[in-house]
Amino acid sequence: xxxxxxxxxxxxxxxxxxxxxxxxxxxxxxxxxxxxxxxxxxxxxxxxxxxxxxxxxxxxxxxxxxxxxxxxxxxxxxxxxxxxxxxxxxxxxxxxxxxxxxxxxxxxxxxxxxxxxxxxxxxxxxxxxxxxxxxxxxxxxxxxxxxxxxxxxxxxxxxxxxxxxxxxxxxxxxxxxxxxxxxxxxxxxxxxxxxxxxxxxxxxxxxxxxxxxxxxxxxxxxxxxxxxxxxxxxxxxxxxxxxxxxxxxxxxxxxxxxxxxxxxxxxxxxxxxxxxxxxxxxxxxxxxxxxxxxxxxxxxxxxxxxxxxxxxxxxxxxxx
Numbered sequence: 337x338x339x340x341x342x343x344x345x346x347x348x349x350x351x352x353x354x355x356x357x358x359x360x361x362x363x364x365x366x367x368x369x370x371x372x373x374x375x376x377x378x379x380x381x382x383x384x385x386x387x388x389x390x391x392x393x394x395x396x397x398x399x400x401x402x403x404x405x406x407x408x409x410x411x412x413x414x415x416x417x418x419x420x421x422x423x424x425x426x427x428x429x430x431x432x433x434x435x436x437x438x439x440x441x442x443x444x445x446x447x448x449x450x451x452x453x454x455x456x457x458x459x460x461x462x463x464x465x466x467x468x469x470x471x472x473x474x475x476x477x478x479x480x481x482x483x484x485x486x487x488x489x490x491x492x493x494x495x496x497x498x499x500x501x502x503x504x505x506x507x508x509x510x511x512x513x514x515x516x517x518x519x520x521x522x523x524x525x526x527x528x529x530x531x532x533x534x535x536x537x538x539x540x541x542x543x544x545x546x547x548x549x550x551x552x553x554x555x556x557x558x559x560x561x562x563x564x565x566x567x568x569x570x571x572x573x574x575x576x577x578x579x580x581x582x583x584x585x586x587x588x589x590x591x592x593x594x595x596x597x598x599x600x601x602x603x604x605x606x607x608x609x610x611x612x613x614x615x616x617x618x619x620x621x622x623x624x625x626x627x628x629x630x631x632x633x634x635x636x637x638x639x640x641x642x643x644x645x646x647x648x649x650x651x652x653x654x655x656x
């Protein structure tokens with residue numbers, strides 16, 4: 337990886353879409369800050385959260401967390417803040433806790449901004465930690481209210497293909513972080529990853545533990561990651577992987593066992609999977625993938641993938 341811009345802290349942001357990460361190689365590549373997706377709304381905790389957190393911390397990287405915000409009537413900003421902080425209990429953050437603002441939920445710029453501020457203030461109250469806003473330049477220009485207090489919070493801006501982020505009506509040219517690429521290449525990560533540069537202002541004054549006990553699963557276990565498909569039920573998935581609905585609920589912090597959604601990634605303890613037949617793992621194709629690269633990644637062959645997925649043309653796979 338080669339950073340072309342001079343800045344104080346080189347960073348990446350990652351989520352379950354990134355897949356497994358070799359943080360030792362990431363560290364050696366020059367990355368200093370890793371932001372990890374934690375939650376979305378009140379229904380999703382990233383299944384890689386604990387794995388990413390431990391890997392980054394074990395390799396001396398500075399860690400931050402972000403919540404993908406769902407504006408609207410339900411869940412409320414307060415409920416989302418509570419969900420975010422509950423997921424972080426017992427983890428130590430080096431960086432400001434971040435709200436990821438990319439959707440309006442059909443609301444006006446005034447209401448989106450008001451809800452975002454309500455979320456941020458509740459996160460501060462519950463955690464005792466400082467907060468920041470992540471959004472795109474176009475979103476800041478078109479979907480946020482310049483007269484609201486959202487501009488009082490530090491900005492982590494996303495804009496690609498430019499020498500610097502464009503000015504916006506709320507923060508002007510002030511920002512503590514810039515996501516300048518979504519197609520970066522970093523040693524230790526398969527495929528593309530978001531690249532960021534940060535100022536020292538993104539950091540907290542000290543390495544602070546979010547209040548509450550760390551009740552997340554032990555990393556001594558090995559895990560399988562399964563992507564929910566159309567028609568799946570939790571009981572069928574549990575049976576397929578020789579585990580129980582109760583274990584899946586606990587491991588993935590599922591609020592309603594009767595409600596899982598297509599594309600949701602479930603973490604499954606491989607200790608439970610004692611069947612002789614190796615389980616099927618669902619992989620979602622990313623931009624730039626080829627069938628041969630995917631086969632290599634999962635220690636299989638193109639022929640087996642073609643047969644298993646009834647692929648008519650091995651040279652034609654599509655994103656998603």
